[in-house]
Amino acid sequence: MSKIEVRALSKSYRVAAKKPGIAGTVNHFIYRRTKEVLAVDNINFKIAKGEMVGFIGSNGAGKTTTLKMLCGLIHPSGGYLRVAGFSPLTRDKKFLRQITFVMGQKQQLIWDLPPLDSIKVNAAIYGLSEKECSNRTYELASMLDLGDELYRPVRKLSLGERMKAELLAALLHRPSILFLDEPTLGLDINAQVRVRQFLSNYNRKYGATIILTSHYMADITSLCRRVLLIDKGRLLFDGLLQDLIQKLSPSRSVIIELNSPQPIEQLSEYGEVVEYDKNFVRLLIPRNDLTSKISSLLIKFPIKDLEITDPPIEQLIGRLLS
Amino acid sequence: MLNIIYTFWITSIASELEYRLNVIVEIISLIGNIAGTIFTLFLFYQQGSNVGGWDFYSSLIIVGIYTLLEALTISILHPNLSQIVKHIQDGTLDYVLLKPINSQLWLSLRKISPWGMPSFIAGVILIFVGLSKNNIIIGNLEIIYAITAICSSFILLYSIWFILATTSIWFVKVWNINEVLRSTLVAGRYPLTAYPPSLRTIFTFVFPIAFLTTVPAQALIGTSGHQNILLSLVFSISLFIISILFWKYALRFYTSASS
Incomplete structure (x- = not known):
């Protein structure tokens, strides 16, 4: 249980609609205008x-x-x-x-x-x-x-x-x-x-x-x-x-540390290059072909270290809400 | 229930005693107030021997009852009721409403302040002085009448105050109700009959100051019929019931200050 x-929960408030400044204040004092604000809508x-x-x-x-x-x-x-x-x-x-x-x-x-x-x-x-x-x-x-x-x-x-x-x-x-x-x-x-x-x-x-x-x-x-x-x-x-x-991020972020710098064009074949700083590269690789992409990356490039993470959730949600 | 109120009061007295200097301030302001009132009365009676049918010592009884009510205001009404507006403004009313306890009871009896004690003693002394100088020997019946009348006054004052404070659910900032109420109450320091007829009507029907002090004093002196006392009792209980209903109604509109 x-x-x-x-079920279908809603809440609306009446709030005062007031323009800023003295004129707005005087106006608001005399003619009080309110508007309905839907705070919760059919949840x-x-x-x-x-x-x-x-x-x-x-x-x-x-x-x-x-x-x-x-x-x-x-x-x-x-x-x-x-x-x-x-x-x-x-x-x-x-x-x-x-x-x-x-x-x-x-x-x-x-x-x-x-x-x-x-x-x-x-x-x-x-x-x-x-x-x-x-x-x-x-x-x-x-x-x-x-x-x-x-x-x-x-x-x-x-x-x-x-x-x-x-x-x-x-x-x-x-x-x-x-x-x-x-x-x-x-x-x-x-x-x-x-x-x-x-x-x-x-x-x-x-x-x-x-x-x-x-x-x-x-x-x-x-x-x-x-x-x-x-x-x-x-x-x-x-x-x-x-x-x-x-749902929010179909890709994972892959950070690689290389032994020597590699051309960006070659790297971008594997995913979107988000950061590129000499030996450090951050790539976004779709979840679906993550494993195959990583294994070929490891074969092709002189990789020293590799880390797979999810993008920070704050960023994801922030992106969704903006 | 009594256990809850006991715990409320113990903690609120403990909280008040955190500020020791308050005692002195309260006592000084009390002395100033009483002295001022008596001095004014004294000026009135310099010319004639009675004002509106009340002689000096009978008026002292009214001042005594006023001081007694003031004591109850300081101890119970003010600490609690003046907080209601603040609870609504700050949204801390939430915590009151979340407790499995009657919210009106909480808001009305949560606190008690010991600073009403000196006024209480002063009020009792003034009443006794007034009575003895008038050579009035009061019987049991008068005492019962007077206590009933004072209780009604208290309930009356409480209900009006509570109803006004409740309106802050809609208006949020209720123009300093507390101060307006307390200064209106000051009118009760003098006998009702001392005021001109028009004011007398206002003080009886619009803001029932008459019931607050004059009726209890008349009860003590024995000049008040029991109809007046009964009337004041009925009046105060009705207002009390209205305050309960009004509070329940108002809570439906509570929006809880946003966080």
């Missing part, structure tokens, strides 16, 4: 229990709006929504106990107090006993590698520490569905890796369903096998990340 089911998908799915798309594509509809924060303009068997809109308490929403740019921790105080507030709201609260806190803290930080006022924590504490507070009630909106925003590489490892452990340990948006493709590639690509409110792709890459 699918944990999340979305369909299903997500099974325990899946980790990545939402990708440029800024303003409708990812966050979709997440907010899935957890019942905003009302859809149309369509059918079921999350854990509930209609999110009703904000049923049983539903809210099963989900959590972590937003990289908003925080729920009390600024002036140590995270433990916020954790206690959450424990009271979710009706956890003191013992249960401290057990879970201990467990999550060790998964997240948090210690002393829990006793320091939030305002004194680094961004990475604060995010980890946010995750702890958001997961205290052991939700089975996690909505994560840019959970690694602004974190350094180490902290990003920690958060990723934690999420993947949490997913394995509790069989939680995780939907994640991120601008760091590394988050998506290391966590999600399946991705949903959204652009201008429309779902452009729903499937395995590997298939998306295949």
Whole structure:
């Protein structure tokens, strides 16, 4: 049974249409013109229990709006929504106990107090006993590698520490569905890796369903096998990340290091030469005849080293969206 | 439920106590306020022995009740309700709505500030001074009446404030409601009958300041019939119910500030 089911989901907003400058402002004050903006346009998908799915798309594509509809924060303009068997809109308490929403740019921790105080507030709201609260806190803290930080006022924590504490507070009630909106925003590489490892452990340990948006493709590639690509409110792709890459780039990039420079004309018979710098050459070779091309390359040219990679996914998606 | 509120209040007091200097500032501003009010009253009564049918010490009772309401405002209403607009502006209302708890309860009782305590004590003292100087001995019935009336005042003030703050879901920046409300409330420092008839009508029907301070004071002195108290109770409960319905309705339009 699918944990999340979305059919023909749409959301439109009325936004003010205002011209810049003083004249525009005065004009806007008197005659308020608004226009309808379609943030999410007829989206369909299903997500099974325990899946980790990545939402990708440029800024303003409708990812966050979709997440907010899935957890019942905003009302859809149309369509059918079921999350854990509930209609999110009703904000049923049983539903809210099963989900959590972590937003990289908003925080729920009390600024002036140590995270433990916020954790206690959450424990009271979710009706956890003191013992249960401290057990879970201990467990999550060790998964997240948090210690002393829990006793320091939030305002004194680094961004990475604060995010980890946010995750702890958001997961205290052991939700089975996690909505994560840019959970690694602004974190350094180490902290990003920690958060990723934690999420993947949490997913394995509790069989939680995780939907994640991120601008760091590394988050998506290391966590999600399946991705949903959204652009201008429309779902452009729903499937395995590997298939998306295949679809977006029919070629792979081959970097060769030669013993001596070779004429570019000869090399370009094998594929498109993207970089050419004396002994270093980067070629794009179609996936279909990759092996045959490479074996003949190895025979014909004095090759010292060879590396086959996929073009960076950011580039691929960027190219698709532009 | 009580456990949740207890945890809320413990954490919010802890949070307030992070800033120690506040205590002094609050106490100084309280003394200034009360002194100012009493001085104004004193000027009024220099000429005549009563204003709108109230003598000096009876007016002190009104000031006392006003100070008491002010205390509740400082401790509960202001810390919570003034945050609603901010929650909506910043989109942190999301976190409130995601919790399996009544969102209005959270928004109304999440915080408590200890700084209302001095006002509370001052209010009680003023009421007692007013009563004893008037040689009024209050019976149990008057106490019940007065407490009912003060509770209604509080609910009334809360409901109006909450309803106005709710409108920020549409308007986002509601022209500093908090300040407007608090300064209008100041009108309740003096007996209703001290105002000209036109203002009196406004203060009874449009912005019901009359119910906030004058009715409870009359209840204490024993000059108020129980119809007035009943009326104020019915009025406040109806507004409270409206505030609940209005909040539920407004949430449908919440768009959650974009991130």
